[in-house]
Amino acid sequence: MPTISIRAHGVSASKFQQVVNPETGEIVKLAAFQPPERTATKGWTPNVARRNEQRLQQIDFDAIDGIPAFVTLTMPAQQMGDVSAAMFHGWLKSWLRYMKRHGLQHYYWILEFQASGNPHLHVLVWLDHDCDPLETFKALRSWVGILNKSGVGARLQGQIWESIDVGGEITVDGERVPAHPERVLMYLAKHAARGVAHYQRQVENMPEDWKYRSGRVWGHDRGLPLREQLDVECDYPTFWAYRRLVRRWRLAEAQGIADPERRRMAIRQARGMLKCPRSDISPYRGISAWVPSDVASALLDAAEAMGGDYEEE
Template sequence: MNPETGEIVKLTAFQPPERTATKGWTVNVARRNEQRLQQVDFDTIEGVPAFVTLTMPAQQMADVSAAMFHSWLKSWLRYMKRHGLLHYYWILEFQATGNPHLHVLVWLDHTPDVLEQYRALRSWVNMLNKSNVGARQQGQIYESIDLGGELVVDGETVPAHPERVLMYLAKHAARGVAHYQRQLSNMPEDWQYRSGRVWGHDRGLPLREQQDYETDYPTFWAYRRLVRRWRVSEAQAIVDSDRRRAAVSQARGCLRCPRPDISPYRGISAWVSAEVACQLLDAAVRGGDDREEE
């Protein structure tokens, strides 16, 4: 929804064309990443999913340009395509030590055995070693995504499902835009000038068409309040107390706006899965929330 006019428009109207280079994580970059992930049709993606993390030594960060790092990523993806890769989605993050690491969701045309997983990680390590970067096999992670189970992503337990993993990474990226880990001023000079893209996916990744629903304003306001309740509930389930406290505070304030003229018409900038969104909208239509708008 256009916050100025209240008109319902397509997400693509706000989404600039993707670029090949950026200056790290910004508010707009994080928003475009989240919008694209919301468009991914996870139900129709073919293949066996897995979660891969690729890293490099922090002490050699100054020896690696952004161009070198992205060339390694392209080469690794080419290796994976030769070994059954169907689809992928990657997100680049900067650790507290300043060095970048990649989170990659991959979908293969078969279930790889332990040796194949080892070779996939070894191909990354070999590329870096050939460039005189002392990468270690122990620093790389390959995890199969067994639906119904759990994964640990950056120390946080996440349901083992491609959408939930990417949802967590997108939220983490959006929350951390101002965090010191993402400030290019802390990066080597080359990265400050041209960091390259910080997220991407293959062109064949299936995307959903945006669905539009027209409602009256009372139903729209009820829906927003239900989404806030859902977000608070999700935040309260976070194990880490500091992160839980920050997430709950952010969720509770998600409907606040300093401009009373547009506040009643603003949409919700939150990732809600299609299934949950439909359930909340149905509850709003049936009068599931009759509290006044704050």
């Protein structure tokens, strides 16, 4: 039977994965016997992208204290042959330590690679105060200084700090995104989930050392407020009805987007969300979507009430 997982900002589905632990007799999920990929990961894989998206969907934004900002940190591509993944992650830790001394309360970072193989970091930070221009300059200069001490000629002009003023817009990878922490992370999660075929996910674009020992490609502080997901088992008639209701909700949401181009893209994605070439996972992959938990729960109640008796208009 299918299992529907409802998180704070998203929903997904999977096959029933409970088995009996041969040692204790306890009923557990099959995933408990499959430890996640650790530091030996080869960059972005489909599993890594999926876990990143699902973790982002668990963030309790209402419980986060602090003023948000969006930071992009880069380095020169021409020196990447001399930089190991361990060095890069060491620089990130050093920069985060600097930020913690200057009011950093929470953070979430995502590592990407440009077509040239140049890595850059997207970091969403929450600070205990509103930074003035001098403070943001010093924060970016600290990253450049950390790299320069290791012999890497980073430039201050390549680093970006954008305050997130709710109600406005900010630029993320050249695209305008509504200025809200959830919307920014939603964009980055969808970007990361595009798959390993995207140039920013291809192993071939990574420096040689990184292809086999890239380490983590996303992470956050341990104190970041998260909401537990709700796993609900249901029968197949309810599951099929639920899939169609989720798609219908996404279509309605897409049609309400003001920008014509973004609306067109969102409608096209919503219409095709249930399609997948792999028959073994198509029923479950299609349902993965960014849906508020209250909406996801209400749609499930509606699907159960219908008893699977639902026809698409």
